[in-house]
Amino acid sequence: MMEYEAPLVEVQNVTFSYQGRKHPIFEEMNFSLEREKIGLIGPNGSGKTTLFHIIMGLLVPRKGAVLFKGNTVHDEKGFQELRKSIGLLFQDADDQLFSPTVLEDVAFGPLNLGFSPEEAREISRQTLSNLGLSNFEPRITHNLSGGEKKLVSLATILAMKPELLLLDEPTNNLDQETRFRLIDILNNLDLSYAIISHDWDFLEKTTREVYAIEKGAVTQCERACLHEHHHAHLYGDHPHHHED
Amino acid sequence: MIPEYFSYTDSFLHRADPRLKIVAAVSITVVIAMSRSYITGLCGLVLSFFLVGFARLDIGVVARRLLAVNIFTAFLWLTLPLTYGGETMEFLGFMTISREGVAVAALITLKANCIVLAFLALMSTSPVSSLGHALGQLGLPEKLCLLLLFSYRYIAVISQEFQRLSRAARIRGFTPKTNVHTYRTYAYLFAMTLVNSWNRSHRVQQAMMLRCFNGRFYTLHPERLTAVECVVFGVIMTGVFIMAFWEFWKLQG
Numbered sequence: 001m002m003e004y005e006a007p008l009v010e011v012q013n014v015t016f017s018y019q020g021r022k023h024p025i026f027e028e029m030n031f032s033l034e035r036e037k038i039g040l041i042g043p044n045g046s047g048k049t050t051l052f053h054i055i056m057g058l059l060v061p062r063k064g065a066v067l068f069k070g071n072t073v074h075d076e077k078g079f080q081e082l083r084k085s086i087g088l089l090f091q092d093a094d095d096q097l098f099s100p101t102v103l104e105d106v107a108f109g110p111l112n113l114g115f116s117p118e119e120a121r122e123i124s125r126q127t128l129s130n131l132g133l134s135n136f137e138p139r140i141t142h143n144l145s146g147g148e149k150k151l152v153s154l155a156t157i158l159a160m161k162p163e164l165l166l167l168d169e170p171t172n173n174l175d176q177e178t179r180f181r182l183i184d185i186l187n188n189l190d191l192s193y194a195i196i197s198h199d200w201d202f203l204e205k206t207t208r209e210v211y212a213i214e215k216g217a218v219t220q221c222e223r224a225c226l227h228e229h230h231h232a233h234l235y236g237d238h239p240h241h242h243e244d
Numbered sequence: 245m246i247p248e249y250f251s252y253t254d255s256f257l258h259r260a261d262p263r264l265k266i267v268a269a270v271s272i273t274v275v276i277a278m279s280r281s282y283i284t285g286l287c288g289l290v291l292s293f294f295l296v297g298f299a300r301l302d303i304g305v306v307a308r309r310l311l312a313v314n315i316f317t318a319f320l321w322l323t324l325p326l327t328y329g330g331e332t333m334e335f336l337g338f339m340t341i342s343r344e345g346v347a348v349a350a351l352i353t354l355k356a357n358c359i360v361l362a363f364l365a366l367m368s369t370s371p372v373s374s375l376g377h378a379l380g381q382l383g384l385p386e387k388l389c390l391l392l393l394f395s396y397r398y399i400a401v402i403s404q405e406f407q408r409l410s411r412a413a414r415i416r417g418f419t420p421k422t423n424v425h426t427y428r429t430y431a432y433l434f435a436m437t438l439v440n441s442w443n444r445s446h447r448v449q450q451a452m453m454l455r456c457f458n459g460r461f462y463t464l465h466p467e468r469l470t471a472v473e474c475v476v477f478g479v480i481m482t483g484v485f486i487m488a489f490w491e492f493w494k495l496q497g
Contacts, residue, residue, distance in 0.1 A: 095447040100373030111462035
């Protein structure tokens, strides 16, 4: 019997640098993702996206290893297994939606996983309807609005029934309504995820813990650290006062 | 974005299996393009008009498309009668033109209009995506089908990228003139579009890999032929075969 359950995914002693850059982005970096809902925050160029891409096997680190359920992933084949359990939502939804229609795009993953066209269609319908996107099925992907593209690309990943989601700046360029919708969707998901975002408010509403990536290291942030912020109220229709 | 004017309405031809439509359109095109007699051309034109009516296409838009084709044939009318040679006839009392030239120009005009109408009725009534899949099922190499589908999906994105760059140039006071600066700027814009598209294609490939793509596309639409479709396309193909046979017979005789 194994008493201790390994984290779903782990990076161990990873050193990574981009070609032509002097300093590595990560040096001997360690990080693990358990089954939980976390946020990752950090300045531009701190390697948040790079970390996600290393986990998914899109980038190969110079040193170190990626562990999936406690086992080291050695090659592309291993990463193909990992990708069945971990889904990555890209920053730009246009990169993720390449099929002509929404239904075809959502069904792309399930078809690759070996489901029959009928099963894939059923899974896609179910996923879209869970996200409140039922009437989107026949829509042409490049005619969707930015917010719609984001929600549909989330559906394409959820259709593969992952155990963990990695979301790369999901609220970029989203309007308020879609942002609230996304918060709602994420809170109702019975799924672990890690979110990269600069949007503190969004992270506060969707995650339990927030980590900061800076200078190649990941540190946990205080939950309710005092902070100052500027804010505006929509259309000025929300009278309120601040307490001391 | 590519507007697919004709693929949104509905008719029997819109719903018909794209494979049948492709086969019919290609056969009509080959037979008409090879034909040398007016009778075949006229029969083809009747068939095409019948198909356009059957597809319930917007006549106004069809007329505009035909106008575009006939701008090209107008050039033939301007040149062929003067240059074709052979038997001549008088024209407007003061010049002579080639009788055969007129005949050839007329035949080409007939054929061109006929083929365009057939394609409008058969091909433009299917969205590009289903044409792509249908071509694959008809045995076109998968790579070519993917090229078609991806070009269709991303040509709009690439054009947006180019427009974004050229807007960026314009708001910094760039106005195209006939000088080296303009040529160089356009070269930069094209090159940056190329680089951006290359990067995007890389990201799209990554997105596909993350969703377990292994080089094979599976289609969600296993098309099934209905009896009515088979009968209707059987009749169309019979017509095409009769035209082909007539041409062949005339060639022999």
